[in-house]
Amino acid sequence: MDRKLKVLISGTGFAGQGHADAFRAAGAEVVGIVGRTEQVTRDVAEKMSIAHFGTDWAAALETCKPDIVSIATPGGAHFDPIRQAIEAGCHVFCDKPMTDNADTAVQLFKLAQDKGVKTAYAASFRYTPSVLHARHLVTSGVIGEPTEIECISHFNLEREIPFGWSHRKKDGGGRLNNNFTHTLSIVASVVGDKILSISGDVRYDLGRAPIVDGVHNFATRRDFIPKDLNDPALKWGQSDVEWSYTVLARIKSPLAENPVSVLFKHGVLVPRFSDDHIVFYGTKGAIYLKGHYGSGQLYLYGADRTWTALPVPPEIAKTVPDVKGETEQCWHYLAREFVRDIQGATVAPYPTFREGCQYQQIIGLIRKNDAWSDVSHLA
Template identity: 75%
Template sequence: MSAPLKVLISGTGFAGQGHADAFRGAGAEIVGIVGRTPRVVEEVAEAGGIPYAGTDWDAALAACQPDIVSIATPGGAHYAPIKSAIAAGCHVFCDKPMTESAETAVELRDLAAARGVKTAYAASFRYTPSVLHARQLVAEGAIGEPTEIECISHFNLERAIPFGWSHRREQGGGRLNNNFTHTLSIACALVGDRILNIAGEVRDDLGRAPIVEGVHNFATRRNFIPENLEDPALQWGESNVEWSYTVMAQLESPLADKPVSVLFKHGGLVPRFHEDHIVVYGTAGAIYIKGHYGSGQLFHYGADKQWQAQALPPEIAAGMPEVAGETELCWHYLAREFLRDIQGETVAPYPTFAEGSRDQKIIERLRQNRSWTDVTDLG
């Protein structure tokens, strides 16, 4: 048997540890991890049984000689380590957003293609079991020709979550970067990857957030919300990204004669009344999936005019990684596909830097808020 592929991780938080587990689960060897703070990266490496820990990315590349790098930091910190890794001939697995701008994302896409390295872009919730099931049903004609998709979510995030990268555009923050990337990938997985038209509106309805020291892991940031938000000594940081968006798109589908209309509606700071959901409508039925990323129960509406819960097909269930957590499961699935592709196996298409750079272009267009039509002169 050939030696396992070697992976170097960038990032020590929730995503970094999750990526390490995903690649290990797929059979790779985690040879090193890099972070900003010496104490933190050393603790994470020791806890995870990772032999190399450091704070200098280029030194880690030279010392570890990885086959693959896994980029698990906020999007604003992706460009430099990815560029160095490509130059070193490494394959790159990158969490979303790909970078902080379309310009840098396109540059990295082109550099990877020129260097001949493979890339994976972890807009990965397209791999939840129910989304895979829905994709199979749509392909089998269970709803006729697909006509519409709606992706509705309301996260009700606490407004006092400590100020950090998620509040700043230049650091890869915003709900388009960190929510829309997933739902767009899901819609493309369901009916077709070619996006024809896009329009939308974004809104920063947060404004500011408290500055709090000690926040390291994105998954535990709520634990650092100050008890007294009226404390005059409290400092505040300014948000410059969207916390809500409404986007419409048209996707070309090989399963339909006309473009499929898609509505993406996300409120990051508002409460939900009914469940978040994804629905695919067609000329002969519909598919409803509970959950903002389609990870809940799937229902089919068909000729009997009734919504019927559908069991997950055994072949899909058998192919799912045995891991808790929807985020972790999807990382495991994509990491497994990426490794198989690198090793020369035949795999289904997965998101790459082509999709990642496309998404950054779309996000920049949407943030311009140029989709409005002034009708004040129409009476």
């Protein structure tokens, strides 16, 4: 394909602007951007030199006639724009979560299959250099057969962050939608994506959050925390999603005879004592990745029975986009692979609506909180 692929962006905040930069770096042309508010959309379009802007998604699809649409809004606003885009024959790049519930995610997955369009699902922290390095080591047999994995993170997030989409289930909020999707994708990229069984517990432990006007960019929401939380005029919103979870999974890996046991533990409101981390254990060693998405230093535990810090190999480092910010770096990586795939190049497997649909169904099962056995009657 000689011509540049045309991209239409849905969303004007941190993700929308990040997606636009990523597709431009991948060689595509960003021809339009759509947002909720006319003036905000105009300002972003002018800042980013995007020709078409507006608040009418259907009209933008008709005017811009994009090859690709990039969905960068909260999950609760994904279904209709994606459905319309697929019906128009567009390929779809969608940030996580895919939608706000399993049923709509299944519908979009099947529709994309029926229409023959390509999809990308941006549970994309699997593309940090350390995770790519870990995948190389594990698939090379350095730790033997993988046996178990732990993903541990505690954010100590301020409870007073203004009420918004992340607090509401119907908007695609909750930590399973916006944290677990990344860690599950990381694990699947390293040991295999055949998820056999799942069990979990969630806690709706935030309660309420202050309602504050003017919050537009998710990345700067902390700047809007009210200075006086006891102000009687302050209004409050009630959160109806989980802010902590514990999930157990069993994954069939082509690298191991037995299923791999995985623990996902996340508490967004509690303080950490030691580093957040992801650890891959095997029959011959282990790999420790520092950070809640494993994007920090990698350590290998090998035959010498000591932990050794390893640098990212040059052949992996050169594949990582040279941009600031881990989130942006991963968007750039996935957008590049997606564009190359659409253009007919051979690329490695990347997350698609298959994963997005599967993850949304798994999240629905975990949120039921019904995997408990009553032992209160036992002696």
